[in-house]
Amino acid sequence: MLYTSVTFSANTALNTAVYTATITNNLPVVVALTCDPSPCPFNVDNSGKVTVAADLQSNGVSLYTWSLEADDTYNTVVSQNISVIITDINVAPTITNLNDVATVLENQPIGTSVYHVSYSDVNGDTPTFSASFTPAACASMYNIGTSDGIVSTRVALDFESDPSCSMVVDVFDGRATSSPGTLTINVADVDETPVWLQAGYTYSTPEVPSGTALAVAGISATDPEGAAISYSIGCGSDSGYLTVDPTSGAVTMTAAFDLEVSAVNTHTLACTLTAADATGQSSGADLSGAAVGATFSLTMTATDGGTPPLSDTAVVMVIVVSTTTTTTTTTAATTAAAASTGSEESTGFLSSTESIVFFVLACVISAMLAAVLGFLVWKFCCRNAYTNGATKVAPNQGTNQSNKYEVLLVNIGLYSVLLG
CATH class of the missing domain: 1.10.287 (Helix Hairpins)
Incomplete structure (x- = not known):
């Protein structure tokens, strides 16, 4: 007796009989089985019994069409087509949006999302994502969520030093693994502010003539993108005492400051020294310290031309020490101050x-x-x-x-x- 269809599970064990055809003949017969699609994961014996010959899960085919043939050397009989439905077959998940390229800006916070790998699974199984990286150092830069496929940053990236990364992604559903997909990740440059070599500077100088260069060590800024730096200075209402070389950043006393004429031991100038790169990004440096004499306090800023402009600051203090008075220098923790004990105008016995x-x-x-x-x-x-x-x-x-x-x-x- 022939059935037009038969159904059984893909988890059926090997050599298990899944179908038996009834053959009536007085002579011995030879029975053959034809499967579509092929190869056929089943065997049939001359009694018409069909058994499982291969792992049905591995084949991943859920529908076959059988045809049985019986031959007694005189006559050959072919059965009608039999539909075979295989249930419980696990279909490997499929990654749906790779291969692809992603770009992430440098200096983004740790955990910034870069890409979301998507997949499909006809069985609705729970996926597990995994990835391998080239070069290997990229494994410390990016992470893929094992349950959601979200690729995110593990560090703050730097365009100038971090390479382009390639990651090969797989999805495993507990029984089968998807075909791999490749994601290439590039780091995009962000215009960054110039960086001062020091956060603060201190410089002490005696009263000097106009045009004297102040040898303040380390007043210099660099640009992460390698752009040229230009310097400028502004002192507001105290403008005229200091200038800066736009190329080197050297500070020059352009107007002599006489402590005796000013009748003060300390005078503070609030100035802004700016270092700007070719795009206008800027960064500021502060000039600070404590010493005897007139104190020129410069807030040094380096700015670039990005949108919006970015800047950084450091502190520097230029201190003018009188050459015509005897002074006492306080410690660095105190405010710049001096106690004059004599002067060039009064040096006799009755001068005090x-x-x-x-x-x-x-x-x-x-x-x-x-x-x-x-x-x-x-x-x-x-x-x-x-x-x-x-x-x-x-x-x-x-x-x-x-x-x-x-x-x-x-x-x-x-x-x-x-x-x-």
């Missing part, structure tokens, strides 16, 4: 208040001592001489008078020491 007070006190003390000395001289000399002229001196009085002179000489010696 302390000297004048000392001189007056010395004069008063000297006058008092002179008066005392005069009184003692008069008492022991002049008055006794006057008395001797009016009276006679007894013999023992002569001895007393001699003792008085000795006392006078001792007192005079003591006051001389005091005056000395």
Whole structure:
């Protein structure tokens, strides 16, 4: 008996009988089976029993058409077509949007989405994505989500140093793996701001003539894209003291600053020094520090011409130290300040208040001592001489008078020491 159709699972084990044809003949017959499509994963014996001869899952064919033929050497009989339906066949997933090329901008945050690999699976199985990278270093730059196929960045990329990457993607559904697809990822350049060689600078200089170059070390910026840098400066209401060379960035004192004329120990100039590349991107540098003298504080900025313009800053401080005053330098943690202890205009003994007070006190003390000395001289000399002229001196009085002179000489010696 022949059936026009038969259905069984693709998970049927090998050598399992899936169909049996009924053949009636008095002579021995030879039975043959023809499959469409071929090759045929089934066998048939001369009794008409059909068994599984190969893994039906691996074949991945869900529909066959059979034709049976029986031959007894005299006659050949061919059956009608039999439809064979294979169920539970797993079809490998298919990647639907590769091969392709993706581009990502440099300096994007870690985790930025680059590409979404899509697939199809007729069985609705849960996919697992995997990828291999060329060159191998790209594996540290990109990641593919194992469950969703989203390709994202693992680091902040740099156009100037990171290569183009190729990744080969597969999808596995638990039983079969898709054909691979290739994704090429390129990093796109972004115009970046110039970078100052240092975040801050400190420079101290004495009062210098107009046109003196200030040898501030390291005032220089570079552009990540290698563009030429041009420098400019602006000091607002204090313009005129400093200029900058547009090519080298060298700072020059264009107007002499005299601390004595200004009657200050510290003067701050708020300036902006700009370094710009060919596209206008800019970056600023700050000039800061603490030292004695006039302080020129420059906020140095380097700017490029991107849209919008980008910039960076560093700090520099140019300090003018007086060459005509004696100064004391504070520590770097304090504000720039100086205590003047002398000047070029006043260098004599009476040039300070302390000297004048000392001189007056010395004069008063000297006058008092002179008066005392005069009184003692008069008492022991002049008055006794006057008395001797009016009276006679007894013999023992002569001895007393001699003792008085000795006392006078001792007192005079003591006051001389005091005056000395």
